[in-house]
Amino acid sequence: MGVKLLLDKVHIEGIRYYDAYRKNGGYAAVEKALKTMSPELIVDEVKKSGLRGRGGAGFPTGLKWSFIAKPEGVPRHLVCNADESEPGTFKDRYLMEFLPHLLIEGLIISSFALGSNVTFIYIRGEYAWIPEILEQAIAEAKANGWLGKNILGTGFDCEIYVQRGAGAYICGEETALLESLEGKRGNPRIKPPFPAVKGLWDRPTVVNNVETLAAVVPVINMGGEAYAKIGVGRSTGTKLISACGNINKPGVYEIDMTISVEEFIYSETYCGGIAKGKRLKACIPGGSSVPILPANLLLKTAKGETRYMNYESLSDGGFATGSMLGSGGFIVLDEDQCVVRHTYTLARFYRHESCGQCSPCREGTLWMDKILKNIETGKGKKKDIDLLWDVQRRIEGNTICPLGDAAAWPVAAAIRHFRDEFEWHVDHPDECLKRNFGLAHYADPIEVVT
């Protein structure tokens, strides 16, 4: 079994509350950081750890922190991104629900490192029962001297507030999140200026994902160098994967990034194989925005090498034959699933979530939704498949924020790898409406894994 740094204590009774958390080594990292380290030293340690943003983009966290501007007399802010709305992703919710103190601990250290006296957790509105859990943890931390004024006699003051969104995927994009936190519509801002220079209320701001900030705790506890030894290459430390779809054991798993995709899917430690004894057809390994891969390209790269659950291996082959680790939202499709239908639900999602500021995204997502609906319901023509390809191509790279790309990529990958399935829909308008009927037989032959 692999190393666990985040979920190692999740099964301890009462770990959600302060006493059990503290008894089991909690807040030792805050003590170490605030009493023995300077903010600069903490940033250095995070740099050494190789920790990369767990929100999806994988940007090195220490580097991001070192960009924060420090103009004289202007307050700075840390904002925790708990918007978690990417289909397939539910790991941050798990962390917040079961290990709230781990996040709070990470937030205190990170706030100290960045000089944020007022830190916000922006959480998606639908997670309506989680703010209470977090606020309880914050109150406990404060009552025990880890938050508030002059923490541990260091002169550092810090308050953490939880603020709810109200149903908008786009508010996970960091500048849209900041707009929302300012009480506005979630329209992403044009960059530059970047939040590190002008963020919340025009003040220098760092936005980080829940898991990233929780991972700062083991980084401080064990030291950056030791953290960097776990994992492989530039995929250091551990990653939470939320696995769903047609598998025997959906759930949230912590992996060190050395295991193969095959082990992750078939081992009893993780997904436990494909449900109902079916065969694996395809998988979206990193949240709905990343390219779908057919089974053969998922388990092995185009060069025939084993594919591993890490940033580099999953993206091996680029978009032609690879995908991305993304947010770790792992969606598995069995042999009965229809890729056209699945892609259609995602296109509908992005159409619904586009903020509408840029025309390629607003119009493009609308068209993709319409065309895919037609193909899925047997009203499509062959030329619609080419039109769909054309529409997605015109969105990518032509928008203010990456939601446009995120909407285009899944459609492009579905056509790239499952074009025959789209054609089958066009050729069999009556049959394609029957769900789970013979769908496996028109897809590429599936490599049977034994």
Add this chain to the structure above:
Amino acid sequence: MEFTVERLQKVKEIVARYPDGKQKSALLPVLHLMQEQEGWLSVESMDYVASLLSLEPIEVYEVATFYTMYNLKPVGKYMFEVCRTGPCMINGSDEIIAYIGDKLGIQPGETTADGLFTLKTVECLGACGYAPMMQMGKHYKEHLTKEKVDAIIEECRRNAAMNN
């Protein structure tokens, strides 16, 4: 539609988190408080929120119409918001939506005549591993089956009858 004393106190606490002059930041939380109290956001209640936070009414309407969780018309006492995105779809959310619709005699987007239930389809709620699922008020109902749906509806009816 004015806030209760407790909620006014809560508004004050929230506004105090932000720098002077940035009280607009409180808009989303305050709209949540209003919806909690009234069940939905009427123009009057939005105007009230605007005056409370010293905003133009349009600044409130803009926000209330952008975010899907704000109800701009009255909804049933119990709102079933069933997720239909990919991972839930492959685990049978379509059947669940159809089943609830049939059972209650309404289409997604509609409310039952007795005002008890509203059925809505929503996009991914971050519970994909526990599919099919729906949100009901503050909580999630996961691993839905027809039997589970029956039991939930039954319980809602019982609670509603008891509170009358």
